[in-house]
Amino acid sequence: MLMTEQTTVNKKKKLLNKDFVILLQGGGVSLIGDLMYSVAIGFWVYQTTGSNSLMGVMTSISLFVTMFLSPFSGSIVDKLNRKWVLVLIDLFQGVIMLTVGVLAYVERLSVPIVLVAAFLAAFCGVFYSPALNTVMLDIIPRDDMVRGQSLVSGGSSMINLVGNSLSGVMVALLGVPLIVIINGISNLYSAFSEMLISVPKTVRQGTKITVKGTLHDMKNAILSIFSDPCLKIFVPCALIINLLAAGPFTLMLPFCMEKEFTVDMYGYLMSIQTAGSLICVLLLGAIKFSPRARYFIMAGGFILSEITLVAAYISENFILTCVLAFLSSLLNTAGNTVFNASLMLALPEENRSGILGFFQAASVGGSALSAVIYGLLGDMFPLYIIFSVGAVICFAPMIWMCLHKRVKEFVLSH
Secondary structure, three states: OOHHHHHHHHHOOOOOOOOHHHHHHHHHHHHHHHHHHHHHHHHHHHHHHHHHHHHHHHHHHHHHHHHHHHHHHHHHHHHHOOOHHHHHHHHHHHHHHHHHHHHHHHHOOOOOHHHHHHHHHHHHHHHHHHHHHHHHHHHHOOOOOOHHHHHHHHHHHHHHHHHHHHHHHHHHHHOOOHHHHHHHHEEEEEEEHHOOOOOOOOOOOOOOOOHHHHHHHHHHHHHHHHHHHOOOHHHHHHHHHHHHHHHHHHHHHHHHHHHOOOOOHHHHHHHHHHHHHHHHHHHHHHHOHHHHHHHHHHHHHHHHHHHHHHHHHHOOOOHHHHHHHHHHHHHHHHHHHHHHHHHHOOHHHHHHEEEHHHHHHHHHHHHHHHHHEEEEEEEOHHHHHHHHHHHHHHHHHHHHHHHOHHHHHHHHHO
């Protein structure tokens, strides 16, 4: 009865309701700060040590923390007040950034402190992500999930597109210490914004948190995936596709070098792919499609994106490669946006965060493994060949998922 009433209230909400708008603008400000910080701290590390490998270490810290803790963090978040999870984490990260900024200003910042800050930020992110995702699920009307997620993705893409272009200039103008302090202020602003939102309680909020209970919840999350008729299709297919498709994106620079494209051309290609994704999410966010149209957007987007991607890998002409990459990015984003909305709607309320945590851990692990596999194969074969083979293999799980009767019925009914 409680779930029915909550769903009815959710459907009556407008997409751009107070809570959604507050989260969008607060998250946008925080993301801008994070982007500027990542450039600033990378510049500081290189300027201080002359080592590129330390940036890899910082990335690895985030990767391993996410991979090992996500299956447990989701279960814990399910039992907490998610609003205060968001608020307290942003406050904590704000204090961390302000401390790092002050230390940089008085020239007392060191590499170990930067690495500790990276670990703490990754640890916070593991809890912040499932809390934010499930809160979004509660404050976005269920019949507007695709448009809602498109607005979130579109905003992030826009910030990334502009932020990556301006971050270097801002660091040069303002200096590393001030940029880090600005990031801390952006976290605090996000925290105070989140205090104004209303977040419904989960069915498990207030449940006692124990090690045994957390392990039991992780087991239940895995069992839920394979017992639900839609999740047992969505999740394995997503992980297999991620394993096959994530690796090439980490090797695009050597791929371009192999094609005898210049570094400038590589930058243009990355920008064009981002533009394709951005245009897609803006269109999906502006137009409300019927369930039938959403299904064909997902199926057609996934399948056609792989065809254009293989053509882009094989192409020797830079302009043609850019056009094909743009189309592939636009189509893939269309398929992913509908798929992600469907996945969120399929999650059972009682352990949504637990399932999302498991899914995030498996996705991160799959992406890391994919990068390793493609890297090893790239030492033995031309990259365009192994990229094309991987994209062709992707057709099997994509077509099976898109044409599956249960998947079609689910998307058409939501």
